[in-house]
Amino acid sequence: MHSRNAYTGPRRVYAAMFGDAIGASETxxxxxxxxxxxxxxxxxxxxxxxxxxxxxxxxETVYNAILAGYRRFDSACDYGNEEQTGKGIRRAxxxxxxxxxxxxxxx
Numbered sequence: 001m002h003s004r005n006a007y008t009g010p011r012r013v014y015a016a017m018f019g020d021a022i023g024a025s026e027t028x029x030x031x032x033x034x035x036x037x038x039x040x041x042x043x044x045x046x047x048x049x050x051x052x053x054x055x056x057x058x059x060e061t062v063y064n065a066i067l068a069g070y071r072r073f074d075s076a077c078d079y080g081n082e083e084q085t086g087k088g089i090r091r092a093x094x095x096x097x098x099x100x101x102x103x104x105x106x107x
Contacts, residue, residue, distance in 0.1 A: 049074050049106070052085055062088035066097055072104045082107070 058081040
């Protein structure tokens with residue numbers, strides 16, 4: 001497995017989204033070993049994530065997903081659609097539908 005996360009399957013997804021369950025006395029570290037002190041970025045009101053893999057028209061799709069209420073997007077350089085995804089996000093921001101601070105984009 002290429003991930004640094006020891007969990008597999010559904011537990012791996014939840015651990016990636018919300019962090020590992022650790023005791024209060026334990027130290028939480030990121031993937032490169034640095035201590036994590038601020039968990040505010042992990043706090044989200046809606047954990048529903050829109051995947052950007054294998055889309056025919058990523059620009060229009062991400063724009064419509066934002067219109068539909070999605071604020072979390074999963075992407076990767078292997079998908080090959082970063083530029084189109086960015087254009088759709090830029091369009092939604094320019095039209096005042098959403099602010100960049102409202103979006104959580106994983107790459």
